[in-house]
Amino acid sequence: MFGNYLIGLREGLEAGLVVCILVAYLVKTGRRDALKPVWAGVAAACTAALAFGAALEFGSQELTFEAQEALGGSLSIVAVGLVTWMVFWMRRTARHLKAELHGKLEAALQTGTAALVLTAFLAVGREGLETALFVWTSVRAAADTGGSAAPVTGALLGIASAVALSWLFYRGALRIDLSRFFTWTGGMLVVVAAGVLAYGVHDLQEARILGGLPDTAFDISTTIPPDSWYGTLLKGIFNFQPDPTILQVVVWALYLVPVLTLFLAPASRQGRRAPAPDTAR
Numbered sequence: 001m002f003g004n005y006l007i008g009l010r011e012g013l014e015a016g017l018v019v020c021i022l023v024a025y026l027v028k029t030g031r032r033d034a035l036k037p038v039w040a041g042v043a044a045a046c047t048a049a050l051a052f053g054a055a056l057e058f059g060s061q062e063l064t065f066e067a068q069e070a071l072g073g074s075l076s077i078v079a080v081g082l083v084t085w086m087v088f089w090m091r092r093t094a095r096h097l098k099a100e101l102h103g104k105l106e107a108a109l110q111t112g113t114a115a116l117v118l119t120a121f122l123a124v125g126r127e128g129l130e131t132a133l134f135v136w137t138s139v140r141a142a143a144d145t146g147g148s149a150a151p152v153t154g155a156l157l158g159i160a161s162a163v164a165l166s167w168l169f170y171r172g173a174l175r176i177d178l179s180r181f182f183t184w185t186g187g188m189l190v191v192v193a194a195g196v197l198a199y200g201v202h203d204l205q206e207a208r209i210l211g212g213l214p215d216t217a218f219d220i221s222t223t224i225p226p227d228s229w230y231g232t233l234l235k236g237i238f239n240f241q242p243d244p245t246i247l248q249v250v251v252w253a254l255y256l257v258p259v260l261t262l263f264l265a266p267a268s269r270q271g272r273r274a275p276a277p278d279t280a281r
Contacts, residue, residue, distance in 0.1 A: 008158020016166025041120025076200025
């Protein structure tokens with residue numbers, strides 16, 4: 001639940017901030033007539049995300065076991081790629097997001113209603129599709145341990161929290177350091193994504209696309225039983241498996257160590273450069 005709460009909160013907050021910026025700009029510039037197309041684009045993006053999730057869930061049920069594992073493993077890797085790109089992109093552009101969106105919205109206002117709908121749809125749709133894909137992979141992982149409801153519940157709670165925070169941002173009742181927030185949540189998501197990647201590799205091994213399924217790196221099932229509360233907690237947060245294959249452990253380490261190092265490195269450099277703009281002002 002925690003991993004999906006985190007993805008729902010972060011992706012939802014990104015989408016919520018985008019909507020807040022678009023709506024605030026239109027209200028402040030006296031273009032309330034353009035609010036309906038923006039909300040129409042947001043609604044279309046939410047509908048597309050739900051349809052995508054439903055297609056993944058119900059479409060995969062008609063496949064054979066090996067085909068399901070192949071699809072699940074492939075999409076897990078895609079989900080990890082999207083989440084990794086997302087955390088680095090937001091880390092880099094968070095400070096300039098408002099100006100970038102204002103420029104796109106101004107161009108859309110000059111073009112017409114369809115452009116407004118498309119701008120809102122694209123701005124929100126990316127987060128929606130990423131969330132649907134990431135949650136679907138977590139639901140499949142949780143189904144193996146009999147807890148398929150937890151990922152959906154966590155994601156819904158995260159999205160609900162994001163909606164509440166976005167509303168408070170818009171009303172000016174809440175101010176937080178978004179750069180620091182996205183740094184901490186991004187770092188945690190990299191750890192979660194490493195577990196999803198390892199799970200995806202295991203799926204591909206079960207689909208016989210990758211070898212090494214019998215080669216177990218270690219087995220601590222007696223120390224950390226998968227059905228224990230702490231085993232379930234580790235499974236839910238990190239996609240922990242007490243008996244991973246050697247390939248899973250290697251892929252997990254090769255992803256987590258360099259990606260987390262690269263993600264956290266810019267934070268220290270930005271921190272050292274931070275006093276310069278203050279001196280200039």
